[in-house]
Amino acid sequence: MYKHIALLVRKEGMSHDAFVDYWQTNHTPIAREIEGVVRYHTVLPADPAASEFDGVAELYFDRLDALHDALGSEGSRDYDPAKGKAKEAREDVDNFLDIERRPRFIGEEFVEKDVTGGDTTGLYKHSAFLVRKEGLSHEAFLDHWANEHVPLAREIPGVVRYTRVVPTDPEASEFDGVAELYFEDLDALRAGLGHESSRDYDPDHPKARAPREDVDNFLSIGDRPRFVGRETVQKDETGGA
Template sequence: MYKHVALLVRQEGTSHEEFVDHWQNEHTPIARDIEGVVRYQTVLPTDPENAEFDGLAELYFEDLSDLHDALGSPGSRDYDPTKEVAAKAREDVDNFLDVERRPRFIGEEIVQKDEVDGDTDGLYKHSAFLVRQEDMTHEEFVDHWQNEHTPIAREIDGVVRYATVLPTDPENAEFDGVAELYFEDLDKLYDALGSEGSRDYDPDKGKAKEAREDVDNFLAVDERPRFIGRERLVKDETGE
């Protein structure tokens, strides 16, 4: 499954509440029906004042060319879709988003652990937008992430679902990958991964401690945006 993750930043002069109102009530009913979208979910911050972004919008496609037609390719911001609903959604973006400050990521999702049978509605999610250390190639980074780090991270206490998203076009991607850890309990998420705005978190036990120690082996932590929010499943035609 191919996935477009938009890290949303509101326009200057707009409050977070005004942004959320437009996003959820005006934009989402359009975006969910973009041609080719089989799953659509939004993630609202648990702590808006300390969050790095105002929200995440995540759109899934079975066909990568459908994704590119609707939302552009990696590295493109001024895309111009030709299909009706995608074009309408693109026009509305300029009503509430700061497009130039909004990072985005296109990748292929790999589910590494799933104890909820794909039902993520209402779960708390930590999304880490990963940036490799300067002395690593993307391929070296992926090898360590998938084969060394992921087996640790997916066993962190409280994690009920864990997915990794690898870029479809690494040379033009804004990040080297995305790691998504889902929890049913927000306190367990904070215990394992820190709270919004914190980077130098220090878990003291188990797999969370082991995972935190391994982060320094392959990630440029200070350059890695992250987002903690609660997921809302808006559309799902994937059959999960």
């Protein structure tokens, strides 16, 4: 499936609580009905005070052209759909989001591990927005990620679902990929990946240490936004896939 991921920053002058209330109460019912959307997730920060963003919104589509029709191309932030729920949702974001500070990512999702049965509501998720190491091509980055890093990341203690999202248009993308690791509770996530505000976590467990050490081989750590939050599936017409 194809996925649009938006890292959300609230409008200036709005509190985080007011942002969450508006997003969940006003915007989500609109976003669920955007033409072509087959699955929709919202992710709220586990620790808002330590988070770089106020939330993450994820819209899934069966086809890339359906995604572009509804949400625009990778490089477009000012897309103005002509009609329907896509138009209504685009107009509504101005009521609660800082558009200029909202990174977005369009990619194809690859499920590398899943013991959840597809129901991720209530799970805690670590989303890492990946930027490749200087001097590494995007193709070499993808090769290392898929063939060297994924086998290590799948074995991190506590991981119940692991997905990679690969950009459909790398040249227009702000990131080289998104890695999503799910855990049943926040303690398990922190044991495997560290605290929300920590980028220099040095785990003791060998199966958590190995992927942490490997990131230095292909990622620019300082340029990698990360988000730790609790996910809610707001819509699912995929059968839990």
